Amino acid sequence: xxxxxxxxxxxxxxxxxxxxxxxxxRLTHWSVALLVLxxxxxxxxxxxxxxxxxxxxxxxxxxxxxxxxxxPARARFTSFPPSLSAARLHVDEVMHGRERRHESHNPLGxxxxxxxxxxxxxxxxxxxxxxxxxxxxxxxxxxxxxxxFAWLMISVGLHVSGVILESFLSGRxxxxxxxxxxxxxxxxxx
Amino acid sequence: MKLAPFALALAFAASPVIAQEVAQGxxxxxxxxxxxxxxxxxxxxxxxxxREDGKVEVYAVREGRRFEIYVDPETGAxxxxxxxx
Numbered sequence: 001x002x003x004x005x006x007x008x009x010x011x012x013x014x015x016x017x018x019x020x021x022x023x024x025x026r027l028t029h030w031s032v033a034l035l036v037l038x039x040x041x042x043x044x045x046x047x048x049x050x051x052x053x054x055x056x057x058x059x060x061x062x063x064x065x066x067x068x069x070x071x072p073a074r075a076r077f078t079s080f081p082p083s084l085s086a087a088r089l090h091v092d093e094v095m096h097g098r099e100r101r102h103e104s105h106n107p108l109g110x111x112x113x114x115x116x117x118x119x120x121x122x123x124x125x126x127x128x129x130x131x132x133x134x135x136x137x138x139x140x141x142x143x144x145x146x147x148x149f150a151w152l153m154i155s156v157g158l159h160v161s162g163v164i165l166e167s168f169l170s171g172r173x174x175x176x177x178x179x180x181x182x183x184x185x186x187x188x189x190x
Numbered sequence: 191m192k193l194a195p196f197a198l199a200l201a202f203a204a205s206p207v208i209a210q211e212v213a214q215g216x217x218x219x220x221x222x223x224x225x226x227x228x229x230x231x232x233x234x235x236x237x238x239x240x241r242e243d244g245k246v247e248v249y250a251v252r253e254g255r256r257f258e259i260y261v262d263p264e265t266g267a268x269x270x271x272x273x274x275x
């Protein structure tokens with residue numbers, strides 16, 4: 001996957017107009033997506049594998065969290081602080097067709113990232129509670145676990161819609177930024 | 191010793207309290223209420239009961255251990271005791 005020489009700025013490389021996210025961001029993103037799919041659609045809710053997969057998700061989110069503190073600038077939380085006013089401005093810009101370019105997540109994307117992480121952590125927390133003696137078989141915990149998963153699915157739908165919309169509006173393929181480059185770079189260096 | 195009969199009496203008196211764990215085949219009830227109280231008498235803290243595939247499934251905790259106990263409501267017998275680890 002390493003391309004010749006010209007390493008990108010801030011731990012990312014340019015592919016055409018799209019900055020690829022760094023490997024840890026991409027790895028955690030797709031691993032979590034895959035494991036959520038596995039736990040939500042394939043594995044039995046009550047089985048031990050479901051629990052192991054949950055631990056793996058927790059570990060991946062924790063790794064991304066550490067990366068948000070010490071990783072490359074673009075992956076750091078300080079590059080995309082959650083801000084409602086920035087999100088409002090961003091919506092306004094999109095509405096008027098004059099959106100600026102965002103090096104990290106755009107403000108709406110940032111809110112979605114925090115929402116997804118918080119939801120994943122809450123699902124993991126309620127899952128751990130269900131495994132504990134104190135909350136074993138306690139109904140509201142199970143209901144919270146399921147409601148949070150439903151919210152995660154809604155969020156994923158919104159997230160994917162946002163990526164498609166932003167790619168369309170900006171003319172930059174954001175999916176490629178998360179997939180990375182498995183083919184020759186199409187022009188434009190850093 | 192004078193204490194021995196007393197201790198013996200105490201042991202017998204205490205024996206219903208040191209209740210038995212349920213095992214497969216034990217008849218503990220055909221109704222959810224009866225099943226739950228039978229388990230409570232045997233030292234289980236019943237957390238949840240539900241019907242699953244024609245069986246009554248009970249989530250219960252006993253001495254810090256987590257169990258899923260399945261009872262056949264036709265016969266009242268325990269069909270499966272699964273301890274969660």
